Amino acid sequence: MSTLEIKDLHVSIDTEQGTKEILKGVSLTIRTGETHAIMGPNGSGKSTLASTIAGHPRYNVTSGTITLDGEDVLAMTVDERARAGLFLAMQYPVEVPGVSMTNFLRTAKTAIDGEAPKLRTWTKDVKEAMAQLRIDADFTQRNVNEGFSGGEKKRVEILQLELFKPKFAILDETDSGLDVDALKVVSEGVNRAHGEGNMGTLLITHYTRILRYIKPDFVHVFVDGQVVEEGGPELADRLEDEGYDRYATGAGAATIAAASAAAQA
Amino acid sequence: MTDITTEKARIGAPSAQPFINGFTEEGESLSPLNAAESKAPLAGEAVKRHSHGGGVGIPDSSRAGRLTSYKLADFKPLTGMEEDWRFTPLKRLRGLHTEVLGGAAPAVSITAPDSVRVETVGRDDRRIGSAAIPEDRVSANAWENFAEATVITVPSEVQVDGEVSVLLTGQGTEASAQHIVIVAEKFSKSVVVLDHQGTAVVSENVEILVEDGAQLTVISLQEWNDDAVHASSQQVKLGRDAKFKHIVVSLGGDLVRVTPSARFTAPGAEVELFGLYFADAGQHLEQRLFVDHAVANCKSNVLYKGALQGRNAHTVWVGDVLIRKEAEGTDTYEANRNLVLTDGARADSVPNLEIETGLIAGAGHASATGRFDDQHLFYLMARGIPEDVARRLVVRGFLNEIIQKINVPAIEERLTEAVERELAATNH
């Protein structure tokens, strides 16, 4: 049983116009076995939250904490966080020239486990996971994400999720850009990983349709760098009907945020 | 065949100086080549044909107009402004362009199967000049100063098992001249490795003759000590249906400048020119190649890949490919790819394709210099891979494409290890 705890997180980035605050006090606790959905309009700071948890150097944490089973995540380097059990499926996976998928997957698995996987079972695991995600076998020979379509990149992110077996998976808009079939395949992959019982999931999405395949226990509505409302799966249904419009930014958001913070306390 | 309508296309060439009709640059066009005086076989027709075109209508930057001569005096002292020296820090040549090259040349030690003939010969040997003619002052300086030459001959129809290994060990920092001739006789098949090690300041001419139907691979390894300075003109002349593969690997040395040239003399021949270089802080690694498609129906394929890391690591790649009017049916492709690993390093890359006939099978070029950037690093590290391992993973993958072409397992292993060592060097 593990806990990922985010407390009053403030994050800013440096832009040409100066420092810009993007996350304005985010608190969130996820435990093993739970699925949390974070839903919010474009530009509300969802990717910022995900990237900050993973340790992307662009984002500066100005106050607040992130801990994993009490350990200070913010003090860890990017690779240490991954080895500690955090996995970020990226909204825009990066193409890495010169590195084959085979080589990449084996190197990452070795780093995460602290020892090289047994070759025979590893090859079998990779093959099976790829087949289940409908990824062509010849992808192993290709360079990481190079020339993959948007949907292929997302499936390869979930392939890694299944192979690396993290304690917490943060899925940043894994659903966007997928057609219905691909969405099903990807959701099944997430459910398989989650179903093993050793993982907590933070599912970031703009749309509600992925929630038909992945059932959240908690839904957090994210607007302008803050959680403005929290609830159970029924909140997602309301968002499907009403959209984000009623969460007007500005004074209203602050009141809702205060109310929701009070509710959580 | 592709019919290209442009009579003469120059792609990617450094902007050619506007040529004014009838204008002659006195010093250059009046420079007496004294071709008739020289006994060397390439000096007659070739010198006239290749002699500087300042007065006959070929712009200075066309490779066809480049001066070639066996005589040092024909080449003007270098200023650094010359097209072919503009990237080279002349100060670091340590006299290769100005001094009499009287130092001890790197010691030659050859391991070869019995079927291969190895000789040490004097300057008057008939094979000297059979495949090469200096294309720059430093090469001409070596030609004028070398004391003796090593001649390696693979006899007709002999297929050599294993490789001919030529170990060249530097003898110190006195400027010196080296001369090597490799003759692959008709229908022979062989691999020759030139293995440069130690400390040297040397200008080297390597002449390579690949006769009709012969297949030859020459691998030139530059794993010099940090203080070495090496200029190497490696010229190959190919007969009918000859096949030549050239792999240049430059890793060690303060300044290494390799200038391979391939000349076709009969149809059906094929060259593959590959290169790998890895420059660390302060190193200057330069490669300038020339493929002269002077006859019909020959093929050339060029791929050089380089990695750079550390302050003032500098690499230069210039690929001159000339398809002359006569060279119908030519098929050529050249590419250079560089991977810059840290700030403060600089890769210059100039593909230069000149096409004088429209009747060719194909001609292409590509040049790309990419940065191993923070996004790549973040992605790999977000998968638990430590920074140094991530860097190694990317570079190894990038350079492996060339290492794989070597096909000599012992050398492939050695180079893989050498690349790892380069990466381990923490100079960034």
Ligand SMILES: Nc1ncnc2c1ncn2[C@@H]1O[C@H](COP(=O)(O)OP(=O)(O)O)[C@@H](O)[C@H]1O
């Ligand atoms: N590198 C950046 N430079 C400038 N603004 C940025 C940068 N990254 C994010 N932002 C801004 O931060 C806000 C949140 O972005 P993001 O976290 O990507 O939101 P979301 O994922 O919810 O769409 C947006 O206003 C966006 O424009």
Ligand SMILES: [Mg+2]
């Ligand atoms: Mg986003």
